[in-house]
Amino acid sequence: MAAAGSGVLPLYQRYINGVPVPPGRKTFRLREKYIIVLVLMTFSIVFMCAYLYLPNMQDRVSVEDMRKRLQDAGDGLFYPKLQGVHNDHAVLSDTDPHNIEDKNKLKDKIEKAWEKDKMEEALVKKMNIPQKEAELLKDHIKQDKESVLQKQKEEERQRKTEELEKAKLISKDHEGHPGSRGGEPSDPFVKTKREKVKEMMLHAWNGYVKYGWGANEHRSISLRPHSGSVFGSASLGASIVDSLDTLYIMELDEEYKKARDWVAQHLSFDVSSDLSVFETNIRFVGGLLSAYALTGDQMFKKKAQIVADKLLPAFNTPTGLPYAIVNFKSGSSRNYGWASGGSSILSEIGTLHLEFDYLSTVTGEPVYREKVMKIRDFLQHADKPNGLYPNYINPRSGKWGQQHVSLGALGDSFYEYLIKEWLMSNKKDTVARQMYDEAMKAVYEKMLQTSKSGLVYFAEYKSGRLQHKMDHLACFTAGMIGIGAEGSEDKEKYLQLGEDLAHTCHESYIRTATGLGPESFRFEGMTEAKAVSQNEKYYILRPEVVEGWFYMWRLTKKQKYRDWAWEMVQALETNCRVVGGYSGIKDVYQKHPLQDDVQQSFFLAETLKYLYLIFSEDDLLPFDKWVFNTEAHPLPVTGVNPAAIAQ
Known part of the structure; x- marks a missing residue:
């Protein structure tokens, strides 16, 4: 056992020839001195290294x-x-x-x-x-x-x-596609709002990826795929295709790459399902062509052509007007059983032109343009009661069905595509412009109304009588009339009309408990811009109101449109944000509304895109280079945007 010495190190008992020697040594041996020096040097080096390399505490x-x-x-x-x-x-x-x-x-x-x-x-x-x-x-x-x-x-x-x-996000031709990204605002407050919308897109996207990947949509509360949509039970990844351009525009590159890879590896239409020609065109053909126009990725163009070819059997009618539904395996086509007299629907047959025309341009195949030109020619020369286009027309006889005219459901995007065909042609398609002006002249005369308090709205025309009801869907007209003001006989008049309609639709939002507008609202007696029946009070994440505000912001630069859009962001966060993304609500007039548990694919394609663009600078997707289809997928303007050239 060590003895308790008085030196620096403990002194141990020593023996010489077996005889104990008293511990009388007072100094260190040479070997012990070497050990002490080495220890001190080691500590010095450790301290110096620590000071030089450890972070500043x-x-x-x-x-x-x-x-x-x-x-x-x-x-x-x-x-x-x-x-x-x-x-x-x-x-x-x-x-x-x-x-x-x-x-x-x-x-x-x-x-x-x-x-x-x-x-x-x-x-x-x-x-x-x-x-x-x-x-x-x-x-x-x-x-x-x-x-x-x-x-x-x-x-x-x-x-x-x-x-x-490597993922072909950037093509050799991409430099020629102007305004497909960027638009960062210089104002830090506006930038913060744009970043918030981007975060909302991430939340919605991540919810779909986690709970609905590969399905068309997902249930954001019960956290499972949703198959009860317009595409039936076929899992075609509608939310993925609808999100492609939004993810790309927002520069969410990892998310975009994941979506792009799924489309390349898994998107297939070899399904035995009945699909809507209209919905498949605006979401899939439009979404894929938009992704191609923005990125130059040839894969998207090839996929779009495959989908469009699946739709072609629906056009095999005596008039060339397509049926509403086509079976992707057999090619058999039909109309909805509930449609008037087996008719096709005006908005559906009239909302194919932008996509099919551009597809012919980039593929060199004329068949797609020929199909939509035949529709236009037929409608142009058809007799129109009172100059109006009814919502139903029989594809076999070419006769109009029920005398119902609307700028909301069943009619809406027919008018939208007429003016956008003119814009997408770089204002050279004069037939489209003429058809738009004539159609809207009749609508203004028969359906444009002003309420007792001065709110301007479009009523519906049914069998010679007006129904003083306006759909949420019809609120897109604020933007349509705004962009149609250029080239009209009275630009200021129609620009003001667009503003008046945007104001009316804003009123339908602020007169609710949630700050979100109903599916339809009425002007009857003392009721103005409010829903009456329960089946009109729901909100399913629709974009048309903010779409109108977006166009009005670009055209007038009035701050109120950005303010209204920010109010909508807050209302969505308060009432629609849930664990797995966003959900529609069943009654906008209740302070704590029940939710419908569905995140619609158009929420990612349209609503969030328009919100993002309204807080961006105008050099992101500028109007003179891009035109949005009815699902908010941007397509290039002919002659001024290199993306409109076959490659």
Whole structure:
């Protein structure tokens, strides 16, 4: 056992020839001196390295202060009493073993970090370096850190660019596609709002990826795929295709790559299903062609052509007017059983031109343009009662069905595509412009109304009588009339009419408890811009109102349109945001409305895109280079946008 000596090191009993020798030595041996010197040198090197390479602890929050704050939080930090999530649609269990395991791991990491910080503080305190030299060292270390971080950022940018090129996000021709990205506002407040919309898109997208991937849509509350949509039970990834251009425009590159890869590897229309010609065209053909126009990725063009070819059998009628539904396996076609006299629907046969015309341009195949030109020619020369286009027409006889005219459901996008055909042709398609002007002249004369309080709206015309009802869908007319003002006989008059309609639709929003507008609203007696029956009070994440505000913002630059759009963002967050994304609501007049548990694909394609664009600069998708189809998929203007050239 070691003896208690009086020297620096303990003195041990020594023996010479078996005889004990008293411990009288007062100095170290040479070997012991070497050991002491080595130890001191080691500590000196460790201290110097620690000072030079450990982070500056003075810039950090005090470890003890942080420890105290965390300890004050108590066990609730790691094992909180969890309450129900928003709207009571999901409740997390405080006894879930997975939650507890995650919290234990977090606690271990924090405790290890405390110990490490303690050691670092102790080493810094022992470094007895003059203050001036210490400050210089800190500056050098800070500069080195910034240099390293900058280098890492450059390497990350390079890696991302290489990945984008590899994934064909950036094509050789992409430089010729103006205004497909960018538009960052200089105003920091506007930029913050745009970033909020981008975060909403991420939340909606991530919910779909997690709970509905590959399905057309998903249920954002019950967290499962949704198959009861306009595409029936076929899982065609409608939300993926509808989101392609929105993800790309918002520069969400990882999400876009995931969507692009799914389309390339899994999108297939070899299904035995009856599909809507109209919905398949505006969402799939339009979405794929828009992605092609924005990126130059040939894969999208090929896929769009495959889908369009599946739709062609629907056009095999005596008039060339297509049926509403086509079976993708057999090619058999038919109309909806509920449509008047087996008729096709005006909005559906009139909302094919933009996509089919552009598809012929980029593929060199004339068949698509020929199909839609035949529709136009027939409608142009058909007799129109009172100059109006009824919502129903028989594809076999060419006769009009029920005398019902509307700028909302069943009629809406027919008028929209007439003016947009003119714009997309770089204002050279004079037939489209003439048909638009003549159709709208009759609509203004027969259907444009002003309420007792001065609200302007479009009533519906049915069998010679007006129904003083306006659909949420009809609120797109604010934008349509706005962009049609250019080239009209009285630009200021029609621009003001667009503003008046945008105002009316805003009134339908602010007269509810939720700040979101109903599916339809009426002007009857004392009722103005409000829904009457229960089946008119729902909101399913529709875009038409903010679409009108977006066009009016671009055309007038009046701040109120951005203000209204921001109010809509807040209303969506309050009433529609749920665990798995966003949900429609069943009654906009209730303060805490029930939700319908469906995230519509057009919410990602249209509503969020228009909100993002209204908070962007005009050089993002400028009107003189791009035209939006009725699903908000941008297509290029002929002659001024290189994306409109076959490649």
